[in-house]
Amino acid sequence: MSTTDTRARTRFTGRTAGLMAVGLVLALLTIAPLAVMILGAFKTETDVVAPELLPTAPTTDNFFYVFTEVPFARYLLNSFVVSAVITVVALWFHSMAAYALARLRFRGREALFMIIFSTMLVSLPVVMVPTFVVVRTLGLVDSYGGLIIPAIFNAFGIFLLRQFYIALPRELEEAALLDGASYWRVYWNVVLPLSRPILSALSVFFFLANWNAFLWPLTITSSPTLRTVQVGIAGFQQQYAGNWNYVLAASTVAALPMLAIFVFFQRQIVESIKTAGFR
16 A cells, blocks of 8 residues: 555545544534433432432333323423424425425416425514514414414425425326326325335424424414413423422423434435435
8 A cells, every 4th residue: 555545545534434433423412412311300309409419210200290290291291292293284285385486487486486485594583573463463363373373385395395305207297287287286295105214204394393383372372271282391491490300290291202203214304305405
């Protein structure tokens, strides 16, 4: 082996080791809070507040307390209903809008897409006040409608689906059109079945985003029966500020569905990112 090859291999190995070290540090920084949360959920108040003392045996009393002393199951149900409805309705409308922007020819199509795309640059706090005014005018404050309807529109979903549809072979749709199928039939029988990977990934993104939503549910609801899990944990943290074991137990329960969804759908997420190339 020549000296040049040896040096190149040495540089490559050193660079790889450096990247692996950086990746390991980032992984540890990401996993550490999650590990602290899960371990703290099984500790007593003394173990959490004063870890230097002799630790006691792990306990599940924290979870029992969370589900018996506060309506935490109701918070979980509210979050699930809101997240599921938003995900299903958003995917339905987003896929239709994206297909129209990708395949149909009409005046102002590109301008309309740019307007939709530009909304991705506007953060929620900027539009929260006008959105609240609209919701209040419609009489949807402190209701499931106020939680669900404003969150249905998401420019990211339309953008990603449009890029996916542009990448689909036109021959499949043209063959269906030649057989006499309408655009609605093509969309329903041809496009949607081919969209399962990207729809699966977007369903995960939408569900997790709305499951973790805090600012809008806190603003639009005041009734305890409409609290979502994140708002419930925030109120739980204020009520039991000194009992971090209860707060960590509640946070662990709220995090379990997210972890389970990611574990089961990680392949679809990766495949959708690879196949929905930005064109």
